[in-house]
Amino acid sequence: MSDRQAGAGQATLVIDGAEVAFEPGESLFEVSARVGKRLPSLCYDERLEAFGACRLCVVEVEGIRNPVASCTTLAADGMVVTTSSAEVEAWRKTLVEMVASENREVEVDPLRGHASQELSRLVARYDAVPGRFAGEPSGKSREDDGNPFLLRDYDLCISCYRCVRVCAEQQGDHAIGIANRGFETRITTEFDGELRDSACVFCGQCVQTCPTGALADRKAMRGVDVPGEIEKTRTICPYCGVGCSVDLMTKGDKLVGVQPAMDGPANKGALCVKGQFAFDFVQHEDRLAHPMVRNDDGELVRASWDEALDRAAKGFRGVVERHGRHAVYGVASGRAPHEAAYLMQKWIRTGFGTNFIDNCSRA
Numbered sequence: 001m002s003d004r005q006a007g008a009g010q011a012t013l014v015i016d017g018a019e020v021a022f023e024p025g026e027s028l029f030e031v032s033a034r035v036g037k038r039l040p041s042l043c044y045d046e047r048l049e050a051f052g053a054c055r056l057c058v059v060e061v062e063g064i065r066n067p068v069a070s071c072t073t074l075a076a077d078g079m080v081v082t083t084s085s086a087e088v089e090a091w092r093k094t095l096v097e098m099v100a101s102e103n104r105e106v107e108v109d110p111l112r113g114h115a116s117q118e119l120s121r122l123v124a125r126y127d128a129v130p131g132r133f134a135g136e137p138s139g140k141s142r143e144d145d146g147n148p149f150l151l152r153d154y155d156l157c158i159s160c161y162r163c164v165r166v167c168a169e170q171q172g173d174h175a176i177g178i179a180n181r182g183f184e185t186r187i188t189t190e191f192d193g194e195l196r197d198s199a200c201v202f203c204g205q206c207v208q209t210c211p212t213g214a215l216a217d218r219k220a221m222r223g224v225d226v227p228g229e230i231e232k233t234r235t236i237c238p239y240c241g242v243g244c245s246v247d248l249m250t251k252g253d254k255l256v257g258v259q260p261a262m263d264g265p266a267n268k269g270a271l272c273v274k275g276q277f278a279f280d281f282v283q284h285e286d287r288l289a290h291p292m293v294r295n296d297d298g299e300l301v302r303a304s305w306d307e308a309l310d311r312a313a314k315g316f317r318g319v320v321e322r323h324g325r326h327a328v329y330g331v332a333s334g335r336a337p338h339e340a341a342y343l344m345q346k347w348i349r350t351g352f353g354t355n356f357i358d359n360c361s362r363a
Contacts, residue, residue, distance in 0.1 A: 013079035028070035028081060029057050037083050040092055040122055042099065042211050043160040044071050045115075047269060048169050053160055054099070056092050056122070059083045067091070093126040100130035102137050103212065104155040110230060111220040111249065112151075112213035114259050114269075119158070119212045138183045139214065145194045149202045149218055149277050152187075152195070156214035159185050163206035163215055170270060175200035204276040208260060208269060219277050220249065223256025234261060237275040238334045240361050242266050244275055255282050281335060316352075325352045334361035 010021040015032060022031045027050060032039050042054040050071040058067035062080035067088060070081075082088070099119065100106050106120050123130060139154035161178060164187060168174050175198045179188045189198040207215045228251035237244040245264025249257040258279050262269040281287065291308035292300040303311075319327050330348040332341045341359055348357040 011075075011077040013075055013077065013081060015081045016083055022075040026075050028059055028061075028068075028073050028075055028079075031075050032059075032070060032081075032083055039070055039083060040096075040125070041071065042118060042122070042158060043162060045162050045166065045209050048162065048165045048209075051161065051165065054095070054158075056095055058088060058091065060085060060088060089126075093128055096122050096126050096128040097130065097132045099158050100128055101133035101135070102139075103130070103158065104137070106130050108156070108213035108216075109221065109224050111223055111257055112207075112216035113210055114208040114262065115162075115211050116213035116216070136183050138185055140186060142194075145196075147194065147196045147200075147202070147218075149204070149273070150195060150200075150207060151216040151218045151221065153214050153216060154186060156212045157187060158212055158214070160211060161187075162209040162211065163187060166205045166209045167200075171201070171203055171205055173199050173201060173203075176206065202273040202277065204260070204271060204273075205269065208262075217257055217276075219279075220257025220259075223249070223251060223254070226251045226254055226256055228252040228254075230256070232259070236338065237271065238336070238338065238361055239272070239274045239278070240334070244271055246271065246275060255279060320352065325354050326356065328352045328354065329356040330358070332357070332359040332361075334359065 011024070012019050012021050013031070014020070015028075015035060015037065018035070020031060020035050026034075029039055029041070029044065029050070039057040039059070041057045043051045044054075044057065050069075052069035052072040055069060057070045059070045059073075060067050060082040061073070062082075070083075096119075100123050103119070106123050108116055108120070110117055122128070137155065138159065139157035141154045142152040145152050159178075164176055164178055167176050175195070176187055176189055179186055179192070189195060189200070195202070204217065207217050210216075231250050232247040233250065234245060234247055237246050244267035245261035247259045247261055248255060249259060258271075258276060260267055260269045260271040260276070291303045291305055293303040293308055293311050295301050316328060328348065330344055332344040336344075341361070344359075345357045349355060
């Protein structure tokens, strides 16, 4: 605690008539959010350094002539802030209309990405007219990029640069950057090549932070035509020992996509390429749907569960009788549920009296 806080109490400011305490280093945007005032923004991601590009979060501060971007303005003791005057709200509506007018479309499928609905929600919030400022667009899509994971639909890009910043600040890849200026501004890779020829590791963070769906999850979008409403189920990625939280997106009984949990304690919105995109095995046509055993000719044939389990038990007993309990070694699959991993280690340790058990998810 600082001398000021210990002696004279915590610093405060006034937001819309209410006195609010704040911590040193907090921005007006953060203080407002903490007291329940959700200021609009299209360039803000709490994981990134504040950028102040979209200007939607502007507020009025007593003693300052022009409105200031709340995300880049630090709170100061004694400030008097107005977050939503009629004039500020009118500015915000105009800004939303300018952004929306440049895009090919505003309404996009939520399967494109975690933040893909932010622009459409703001258009609805301000009853904005998307075509009011229709003119020269600044984005140009890369339909020729053949990677199987990320759709680069830059006709929807609004130059918020969240994708570029998350790639640099969170992932540390610097795989994408900004080229040119004005209406020629665009998101690109080194030498304007394809993502698979860049430093991109296909973590998908750029997809999940994009507020318009300009960067989209190609694999999830295969589920656009699947009937039903999207449901999200929170779980843990099984692929390694980090324990990243994910939201499984389903329609009916079909898994259509995976999104990182932005509030996941281990990952905070990050995932690797496997956690983000490697889910096809769940519904793959080659996945076994029933037990199989080998007949006398060595061919795999369909069997009942009792027959298959009896055959497996007989085989394990024979190995132990001939070679001892340490001849059995268990390896659990990272693609199996965590309950199955627990049962696997219990079976090896209790059933065979050995600790020869491992899991491909431990690395």
